[in-house]
Amino acid sequence: MKQLATLIAACTLTTACYAQSDLLQKVMGDFRVDESEAAAAILIGDALGIKTDWLIGQSREVNSPLGSLGIPILISHQTGYDLRQVMSHKPKGEGWGNVAKRLGMHPGTFNKMRVKGGGNFEDGAWYDMVNRRYPVTQDRYMDLRRHGYNNEDIVTATVKNGGFKGKFEEDLKELHEVRKKKTPAITVKEKGGGKGQGKGGGKGKGGGKKG
Helix, strand or coil: CHHHHHHHHHCCCCCCCCCHHHHHHHHHHHHCCCHHHHHHHHHHHHHHCCCHHHHHHHHHHCCCCHHHHHHHHHHHHHHCCCHHHHHHCCCCCCCHHHHHHHCCCCHHHHHHCCECCCECHHHHHHHHHHHHHCCCCHHHHHHHHHCCCCHHHHHHHHHHHCCCCCCHHHHHHHHHHHHHHHHHHHHHHHHCHHHHHHHHHHHHHHHHHHC
């Protein structure tokens, strides 16, 4: 595992040690995680200098995907607070930017994470981590966000293609479509006729028998 962490830290866009897709496959195989988890581990680990096995271990410990943990891990890294402490300081509905400020993230670091034109802290932080490894513009990144692509899918497609190149657009759209299909399927089941039809049918039949 130490060798893998060293490999991830050492690989750059100019080295030929592993193609991006090969690196993803290696992390997926060694740690038994899916593509999105592997991509997040590679990006966060490279940007913050954190070992891959620790990141994935934290993800499993708090039972949350690395795509959701990227920002609290960043705040933890910058402030010295334990990851669980950082997560406990976020009331439901509050943005991570407020948490970062409250926990004392250095103003210079905090401002660096902010997006031009009033974007939120989370987008700025993810962009900063992406940009540390890949030469992509903030305007392009935020344009993708405005078109409905989430940070997790952008990160996955970026790591897979070594930046916004190759099959980036195709992979991003595919990830987005898969995620979009999964969400409505759950919603339909939850809102389905189970409760409404069950109650309605029960009452109707009951009245018929009594009459």
